[in-house]
Amino acid sequence: MDIIYVLVPLSIALLAIAVLIFFWAVKGGQFDDLDSPAHKILFDDDEHLNERKESETDSSPAQDAESRTNADATSSTSKHD
Numbered sequence: 001m002d003i004i005y006v007l008v009p010l011s012i013a014l015l016a017i018a019v020l021i022f023f024w025a026v027k028g029g030q031f032d033d034l035d036s037p038a039h040k041i042l043f044d045d046d047e048h049l050n051e052r053k054e055s056e057t058d059s060s061p062a063q064d065a066e067s068r069t070n071a072d073a074t075s076s077t078s079k080h081d
């Protein structure tokens with residue numbers, strides 16, 4: 001029965017700490033806007049993906065063939081050295 005004298009003050013102290021942390025979070029603005037983060041993921045702009053697709057389609061086939069030829073020439077000279 002003596003353990004009650006330890007557990008009751010310990011539980012009150014833990015409750016007080018939890019309440020202080022909750023009020024600290026409220027004061028810090030943790031719960032100000034709960035809806036925007038949920039909507040941001042739905043309306044996220046993928047501009048960096050669109051830019052990558054545009055840059056890939058903007059390169060002409062002649063440029064691609066030239067870059068492959070240069071890469072092949074570079075790799076073939078390095079193999080013989």
